[in-house]
Amino acid sequence: MVRYDVIIIGAGPAGLSAALYAGRAGFNTLVLERMVLGGRVILTEKIENYPGIDKGILSTDLIKNMEVQIRQFDNVDILFEDVKAVDFNLKKVFTEKNYYEAEGFIIAVGAKEKRLNVKGEKEFLGKGVSYCAICDGPLYKNKEVVVVGGGDSAVEEALYLSRFCSKVRLIHRRDKFRASRILQERLQKTSNVEQILNSIILEIKGDKQVKEVLIKDVISEDLQSIQCSGVFIYVGIEPNTDFLKGLINMDEYGFILTDENMATSCEAVFACGDCRRKSLYQIITACAEGAIALNSLQGYLLKK
């Protein structure tokens, strides 16, 4: 067992940003990551909307840069271990092989996109299949795309894409959208968005890039092929917070509730990034939240 000032759980942009600020602040810091640095950022090939990097950057390079920034600090350790349990009262974190103690904790465990679980979805990820219109949409300027989903996010993103895509088809498995009425009204007025209700995607097809989707009308059972260059899937994300259930306040979907300073319902525990409930899930917001979480934890430790 090693005792740290700060333990950061998760090494996506939020956790890495918190680690950078922790390194600079001189805290003895442990970053625990179960898979690879970067989290779901590496699902997007190229990042074009990170302010200050003008030519765009490969997601792997952005994460590599963050790692280089952190590795310069002797006071930050990164270990690839999967956190299995925490005890915030005892100030302990348990991985599959060890446990660690700290004065304070930053939870940056991220979220995963809900999948459609259809053929071609995994194969064409980053080659037409995307879970982020804000990230990847501009690559489809003047092209035809498909959006899947029926909630606010799906409708908002279909409207977003309609600004520059030549045609957007919004496919939803039910007979009406869950999205707020006001958004749906807006949808009606947008001529280049076609609504395809009662329909599910059976398969995503293409060669190097997505070329078409095969959909089925769940009432008539008719099959139909739709030509498209992109498939944007908005059936939700789910936070990786199962191991925290019952320990910390969350919303009904498992997103951690914090105040604007990233403080959670537990003393000395802060949360940042995609595992938080918030309005905008972006790399730039995750990084900012990581910095804020560390700053708030620093304030807490200074006053302890």
Added chain:
Amino acid sequence: MVRYDVIIIGAGPAGLSAALYAGRAGFNTLVLERMVLGGRVILTEKIENYPGIDKGILSTDLIKNMEVQIRQFDNVDILFEDVKAVDFNLKKVFTEKNYYEAEGFIIAVGAKEKRLNVKGEKEFLGKGVSYCAICDGPLYKNKEVVVVGGGDSAVEEALYLSRFCSKVRLIHRRDKFRASRILQERLQKTSNVEQILNSIILEIKGDKQVKEVLIKDVISEDLQSIQCSGVFIYVGIEPNTDFLKGLINMDEYGFILTDENMATSCEAVFACGDCRRKSLYQIITACAEGAIALNSLQGYLLKK
């Protein structure tokens, strides 16, 4: 008069990030800046704590990159005009020479550091004089520095600097600190911070870099020279929000009050960056807030 979807007032990191997101979202956007792109960022020579830029970057280069990102969008105009008045009911912004209308507004006017107004302060800015320990502190590792101020910020930053500077002298003009008692207790326990009360700085001296400060004891009127490599001034910042007084909810210092989605008390008006009341004033947080402000404005316009 030209009518826009969005007007962004101020082109520091918050405003530029909002403009980037506005460009990508396809809004006809006007950015109004009274001086130069970048705002008070350009007061710091080198940025080392911006996540994802591993070797550090000159502040001027970071801002140039942001400008390049924005200039690729035909739907974003940048005009160098000083906003003199706004009428959010009429949805108009008035500059010294023109007026502009928009559906929504993002206020990103920033803040300025309160100055000591002593000899040498302006001359050595970026050459030993700094207003940001988090930004510039690590440049003074194992060196002696002076911190000026008596509030929470000054004491917190003195404690921060004490982690890696060999000696920190905290100079305050009054006989006690305004900082919270708990922070002051922490200060007492920190052996390499010397408190110098009842004292003011008369002059900052050096050659290419700061070498010493001349201080006066306001009770005994004794003068004293203190050798130091850096002078960190924490006598507060003040938001550039004078032209908004009475139009929008602010705190007693003029910082704009928003919710976590950057919404202000005025419909269709959002605020981001250093002009907001918040806990952490950093480039990364300003950029995130710019993105959030635009996203919230987009949500508002979609539902209108």
